[in-house]
Amino acid sequence: MKWKLPVAIALVPGLAGCSVYREATSSSLATNVRWQSVATASDRDRMRDWRKAWDEALPLARKVDPQAIAADPLLFDPDRALPDPAIPQGAYRCRTFKLGAVGTAVRDFTAYPAFDCRIADEGEVRSLHKLNGSQRPTGLIFPHNANRQVFLGTLVLGDETAPLRYGLDANRDMIGYVERIDAKRWRVVFPRPRFESIVDVMELVPAG
Template sequence: MRKILFSLLALVLAPAAAQADGELPKLLTPFDKARLDQLDVTVTSALAEARANGSPDDVAILDAALAGTPLPLASGYDPNGNWKCRTIKAGGNPQLTVYPWFACRISEDDAGWQLEKLTGSQRTRGLFYTLSDTRLAYLGAGYVNGEKPRSYGQDARENQVAVAERRGKNKLILLFPAPQYESKLDILVMER
């Protein structure tokens, strides 16, 4: 995980990916830096709890969501468009919760790639920043359906940080370590 944090601090932009502008180290709060620094420990602990205590059907969904190895995010990869997405909460109480599919969208403007969860009661909106050829950082903010969407940094209690990986031709996963509510690890699975 230290490698990720050093990548965050060095922040080298890969061609044609996320179009990060070098601002990530300046944007991260100390709390969020610590969450990202503990990503590997958090993932290991949360997944062990989830697999030990989740129903067999939910564990199968979890394992399918995490299947695959990280693929390049540059070289002509275009994530723009509509996605179906679901959240899986691992660790904590309850120790494994799998939500149904909702709608998400990735779009691009001068700031780079942006994610927005469009349906469901719990939503997120934020920007991606390049960490490596196969990983992006996500800085976003949570909000509830009916509220005005927030941006990262507007309300520290709603800040969300994740590491995103492409795990298949049409699959992305975002790993949210130590979310501020309910679980040890949130996984946003995106497919199309």
């Protein structure tokens, strides 16, 4: 059965334990969850070409800020992926790095400050919500293989209070892969996001 990501409410601390994707986690749905059956054709193409995006973006970022890239070799290693990528539920600090500029308004390397994120258990999948900031990914994390999971979601902008349903607006749809890069450190890599960059790398570490 094809899964759909319905409109979700913003997850706040007072809603811990409340499913934000009730349709997507309904017990009537198939138990074998495959992100490929949910993702749009465009997003499947983006995921397929993830390595090309890295190969294009990383040299540009390194040229602009070689010290920043060299200072964090785990985060910016395209092939860094440890076994057991599943990220536990809880509160996280998440920080986004944009590699390779698309357009003239941004640099080839931009590092943003850390914001609040939350991982929630939704049954067969988990959800990721960035809780503050002007660009806020929200969506589901699907199983993939021993070293990688896949995020599918949408981008919430500005003062919006709820995301669009995945698949309604290609400019808001997001796909990324989730990897564990250290003992308690994960990243979500977004190849060719719709805005500003060639690759976005979101670092997640437990809050507190």
